[in-house]
Amino acid sequence: MMQAAEQFGNAATVTGLSPSKIYKMLTLPAEVDRAEFIEQPHVIPETGEEKTVHDMTTRELEAVVKAEKQPDKPMQAQPDKQARRVTELPMAEAVKRVKPSLWAQVDDMTVKELKMFAVLSHTEQERCLNEWAEKYQAGGLLEFSDLIGKYVKGISEDNFDMFIFIAKEVGRLQKTAYVMINREVSQRLDKVAHGLDELFNNPPETDEELNKELKCVSMKLKRK
Known part of the structure; x- marks a missing residue:
């Protein structure tokens, strides 16, 4: 948990995340901003869906983190692309x-x-x-x-x-x-x-x- 505290501090973005999700994100590259990673939508490699960390299952998060560490990453939804996400939510x-x-x-x-x-x-x-x-x-x-x-x-x-x-x-x-x-x-x-x-x-x-x-x-x- 000390490692989690060092990486995330008291960031409000981790509120509501399970310990298992926080643990999965500890292996992210050092240059990845943790708060932005949690907030921004990411493409799930297996399904192509876009979700934020809060909406992912632990297994989906594990796949996204793995993709983030690849040399040819990222599987992150790009903010300036038209098809990146829905235009409104329920x-x-x-x-x-x-x-x-x-x-x-x-x-x-x-x-x-x-x-x-x-x-x-x-x-x-x-x-x-x-x-x-x-x-x-x-x-x-x-x-x-x-x-x-x-x-x-x-x-x-x-x-x-x-x-x-x-x-x-x-x-x-x-x-x-x-x-x-x-x-x-x-x-x-x-x-x-x-x-x-x-x-x-x-x-x-x-x-x-x-x-x-x-x-x-x-x-x-x-x-x-």
């Missing part, structure tokens, strides 16, 4: 996944936002809330669910900024078209807005592909 599971110290900050979330937010690791939850407070909460530029979607879908900062810019420009042009009572332009802008929503909800596999798609939308917008 409510009962979501309540368990939110970092306890953050509950005061998520109290006014909608049910859907909470289900999405709980998918994120504790580190990502903190980053998401900080980014919302520092950049977007006061500006009214987007919904909180959009920012959560950025993290869930692994959208890069540059591409997310482009999403916001295009959405803002579409809104501006839609108001202009409405004032001018130009129904044809309004309909075309509605299609652009719909396409942008589809692109955000179902982005391509890579950031490069997404960037190309966004540039195409931007070019279409300039022709309106």
